[in-house]
Amino acid sequence: FFFLMIRRPPRSTQSRSSAASDVYKRQAEYMGDYLLSRIYDKHAFSRSHILGLWNELCENDAVPNDYLAELLRFGCDRLKDVSAHVRKKAIQLLQSVITVSYTHLRAHETPEHLVCRLLLEKKKQQH
Numbered sequence: 001f002f003f004l005m006i007r008r009p010p011r012s013t014q015s016r017s018s019a020a021s022d023v024y025k026r027q028a029e030y031m032g033d034y035l036l037s038r039i040y041d042k043h044a045f046s047r048s049h050i051l052g053l054w055n056e057l058c059e060n061d062a063v064p065n066d067y068l069a070e071l072l073r074f075g076c077d078r079l080k081d082v083s084a085h086v087r088k089k090a091i092q093l094l095q096s097v098i099t100v101s102y103t104h105l106r107a108h109e110t111p112e113h114l115v116c117r118l119l120l121e122k123k124k125q126q127h
Helices: 011-016 018-040 044-059 065-078 084-107 111-126
Strands: none
Touching (some): 018 044, 018 065, 065 084
16 A cells, blocks of 8 residues: 555656656655564554554555565564554464465466476375
């Protein structure tokens, strides 16, 4: 969601210059880093809402792959939170991140990897 909120340069500007797209990427990275830092806010209300926002972003496939590993780490850290609501949101976030990560891995699967995976699954079913 926040990646969509950032003012995107007009299409004509993007096609003529990569500088406009670089500015957009830097803004998105800044917002992503800011939202990651808010996961450790001192108020449980803020922590739970930030985790909920990241969860929505993951479900809408709006999180860059670079952030998925960090979200897993932060989500695991929040499982130890004193607030039950924050822990619940952390579990939801972890489920979304794992689903998104698995989907991305499967999308880039080569035919050779697919054959190997299917053979391993068949072997497991036989035992």
